[in-house]
Amino acid sequence: MEKKIIVKGMHCKSCEILIKDELEEAGIKARVDYKKGEVTIENFDSKTDLANIHKIIEKNGYKVMK
Amino acid sequence: MNALKLRIAGMHCESCEKLLKKALSKLGHIKEIDLRYNNEIATIYYNQEINVDKVISIIRESGYDAMPISGDYSINNASIKQFLKDLKNKNKAEGQLIFIALQVFAILALLEGVAYFGFFRNIPNFFNTYGYFIIFLLINVVLMATSVWHIKIYGNKFTCMTGMMIGMTIGMLSGFLIGIIVGATNGMFVGSVAGLLIGMAVGGWCGKCCGIMGIMEGIMAGLMGGLMGAMTSLMLLNDNLKLIFPIVTGASALILGGLDYMIYKETKKNEINETYKYDKFNFISFCFLITIIVTFIMVYGTKSLLFR
Incomplete structure (x- = not known):
């Protein structure tokens, strides 16, 4: 299952790469689209730690819309 | 401690800065990286020898361009x-x-x-x-x-x-x-x-x-x-x-x-x-x-x- 997260504050390709990289380091596969302001988590299931994902994104200076 | 000064082109936001810092910090012997997206000139502080060509190639692989400042083009x-x-x-x-x-x-x-x-x-x-x-x-x-x-x-x-x-x-x-x-x-x-x-x-x-x-x-x-x-x-x-x-x-x-x-x-x-x-x-x-x-x-x- 996929899970979409709305993220505010992305404005360029580098932001996409940054978020994708950071999530990948935590073992989470994701697609990022800065134009839509969306982070799509692939393979999302009940075991995935959503709070951790939010933490990673916000640590880099973006805002997650809950 | 040694310092390497570089002129970096192509950075335009904070994410660029973070990306580049992350890519560079993977290189060993680096103590501190002074890098800001609104400043073309970056300084890398390091302890032992680092390979300048390697640093530049890392920056280029990340999609930016870099050129050493001290070195070939300065007058001394x-x-x-x-x-x-x-x-x-x-x-x-x-x-x-x-x-x-x-x-x-x-x-x-x-x-x-x-x-x-x-x-x-x-x-x-x-x-x-x-x-x-x-x-x-x-x-x-x-x-x-x-x-x-x-x-x-x-x-x-x-x-x-x-x-x-x-x-x-x-x-x-x-x-x-x-x-x-x-x-x-x-x-x-x-x-x-x-x-x-x-x-x-x-x-x-x-x-x-x-x-x-x-x-x-x-x-x-x-x-x-x-x-x-x-x-x-x-x-x-x-x-x-x-x-x-x-x-x-x-x-x-x-x-x-x-x-x-x-x-x-x-x-x-x-x-x-x-x-x-x-x-x-x-x-x-x-x-x-x-x-x-x-x-x-x-x-x-x-x-x-x-x-x-």
Whole structure:
């Protein structure tokens, strides 16, 4: 299952790469689209730690819309 | 602690900054990275040796461009001193070149002396009309040829920017120096044509070291230099025409010295290679040919009304 997260504050390709990289380091596969302001988590299931994902994104200076 | 300063191009937001910092920190021995997206200049502090090429390739792989600031392009006292020292050292390419240039100048002066006593002695008022300018022709040709051969020793190993600089400087100065001399004896038309032909040929030939861009730059500068040289002479005809020659030659020598220093810094390989030794004969014949042709044009070429 996929899970979409709305993220505010992305404005360029580098932001996409940054978020994708950071999530990948935590073992989470994701697609990022800065134009839509969306982070799509692939393979999302009940075991995935959503709070951790939010933490990673916000640590880099973006805002997650809950 | 050592510091490496880089000029980084292409960063435009905070994410770029973070991405680049992350990529760079994977390299070992790095203590601190001072990098801001709104500042082109970044400083990397490190403990032990780091490989500058590796740092640059990491930055390029991340999608940005980087160039070391200290190093090839800066001017410093130590490298100027080393350059001047190498000019006197006959085992270095630069020293060898100066040595050959002095020899060629002596040979050419001798030949012009022979030509004077052989043919020119009967021309009335020879020294005032031609002789003075021929002396400067010799100096200028040897001066130009020294720089040209300095470039040719190193062949095609220049970056595009340097190549354009070379094409422009050599093209403009060679055109100008020939143009001003021929203009002073034959007038605007012959002076311009001689100046622009030689300027375009030499400029294009030297600019070749960085492809079509350098060639175009050289040719264009040669055209401008040639026209400008003849024009300067004509405008100074009723003024201190003779006095401008040592001044122009001095200024050109200064510029060519700077160009040689730039080439010296850019290449840094000062061992003489074999192709260079082979070129010694070409150096002499190049100077000889240009001097003879220009002298002939000056003395026997057509003149504008002003000089008849």
